[in-house]
Amino acid sequence: MSVRIKDLTFSYRNFSLHVQNLQFEGAKITAIVGPNGAGKTTLLKCICAILPAPKGSLFIDGRDIIAMPEEERAKLMAYVPQEHTAAFNYTIQDFVLMGRAAYISLFSTPSSADVQIAHEALEYVGLRHYASRPYFQLSSGERRLVLIARALAQKSDILILDEPTSFLDPKHETELLELAKKLAIEKKKTILVTLHNLDMAVKYSDAMVFMKKGGVVAQGKPDDILTETLLENVYEIKMTIIRYDGRKLIVK
């Protein structure tokens, strides 16, 4: 599945996002990077139609995403927010089950098949034994995994992760990105992820998008586009690129 962006504009207070042309390919990880306030999260939210993007600016395999009914869109793509703050302390199983909302009609409740799918999603992220635990008991790393499990229960081909590694220690950060890689390879998911850690982005992504001030500065394979000039242009500080073990590393 491929996602195509064509002349997407969105304005919010004194910020405006404008993306002319961008394409994400299937079964690949695309990392969106850039300084704070560059519009990375806004772009992701526009793609998920959480923020209102104009009709005719976003397409999945040629179909206009914005014109689609919500539940149909949710079957094509799932959004994993940066964090989840809830008033109610649901059990992990109830929490992951909510990912089935697009498949369950308004006046009914999840079937045993839905519960099965939720369990499989939890199994995949390695938290099957947590099903009956309350969400607030989990560590922040585990919560991220539960959010991903909920998105997996949505059974969509496209997965959109908003800074899934923020506040995670290096071990959990690596585990989470390994999971993303596994999802792209095994489950053929098209993954869009915003990241701050450039080295991780270079290591795990198939493609990178550099953003600055609401626009796209560069896009392509990490190895092809990553240069010291680009980094200085985007982040406005000097960085050095060295080669180690066949891949580019960034030294600040």
Place this chain on the structure above:
Amino acid sequence: MSNRRRALCIFIYVLPLLVFLFSLYLGPFHIPLRGLFKTLLSPLFPSFKQGLSEGYISIVFGVRLPRLLLAMMVGAALSVSGASLQALFKNPLVNEYILGISSGAAFGAALSIVFLGQHFPRQISAFAFAVAAVLAVLAVAKKSDSPIVSLLLTGVIVSAFFSALLALAEFFASPYALQGLFSWLMGDLSMAGGSELAISFPLMGIGIVGLILLRWRMNVLSMSDEEARSMGVNIGKEKFLVIFLTTLITSAATAVAGIIGWVGLIIPHLIRMMVGVDNRRVIPLSAALGASYLLLADDLARSLASFEVPVGIFTSIIGIPFFIFLLRKSRKIWL
């Protein structure tokens, strides 16, 4: 679910029936248990009528039964609407009173009683002003950066505004109308006549059933709007539906029973403490426990003194300290 929890759920579902039978027995006119059961079953088994006093039949079917059914319906309605609003606004402290729905409905009903007379169905005006109140709260709260705080604050303000209007309506009421109004406003199940029940019962019934059917959806709606939308929820449509149903049942309950406070806050809290926060259980169990609770409170209201005490006074006097006790006692997070 553990066996203990399952047993608790079953108990809560059976409770309304037990309390109902107890309440039917209770009253200034003593009816022996045997006579009571015979009377209750007499429509099904006409042979039971033989030797039964006419007084029994008129007291059970004409006086006690409608009153008890009203108490159960209103208790269930207020608890279900409280639980639903708490999920919808993602805040366990919200209820129909805090959002101003009750004050709007009370003003609407009072206006109808004062200017259109006792016989005009007051549900229409109650619903209209309940809608006005909730729209006012939502419109003002929407403009703010911290929606929950402003929602609660706006609710308080809108409630105060409608209370002032209500005082104005009372000021213009005739002394005769005023006495009825006064007792009804404190929450009184004895004031409703047959025609009001005939209108309010179906309205509350539709709302309660509708919200119970939406119980799982309420879980999804209790997530942030962004999350719910990305999971395929049409937020605008579904929020409207829940607000419409809760406003409908709250105004229908207020029109016949006046302002009965704290039920919509305490009952869902108790249920969440006992069985967890999953609305698939919370909403139907709230209906059952709310029905039992108001029935018991009304038993107190009609049997404690030689005259009727408004039941709304009891729900607040019992409810508030109990709520504080629960908050202090429970170390667990159940919200």
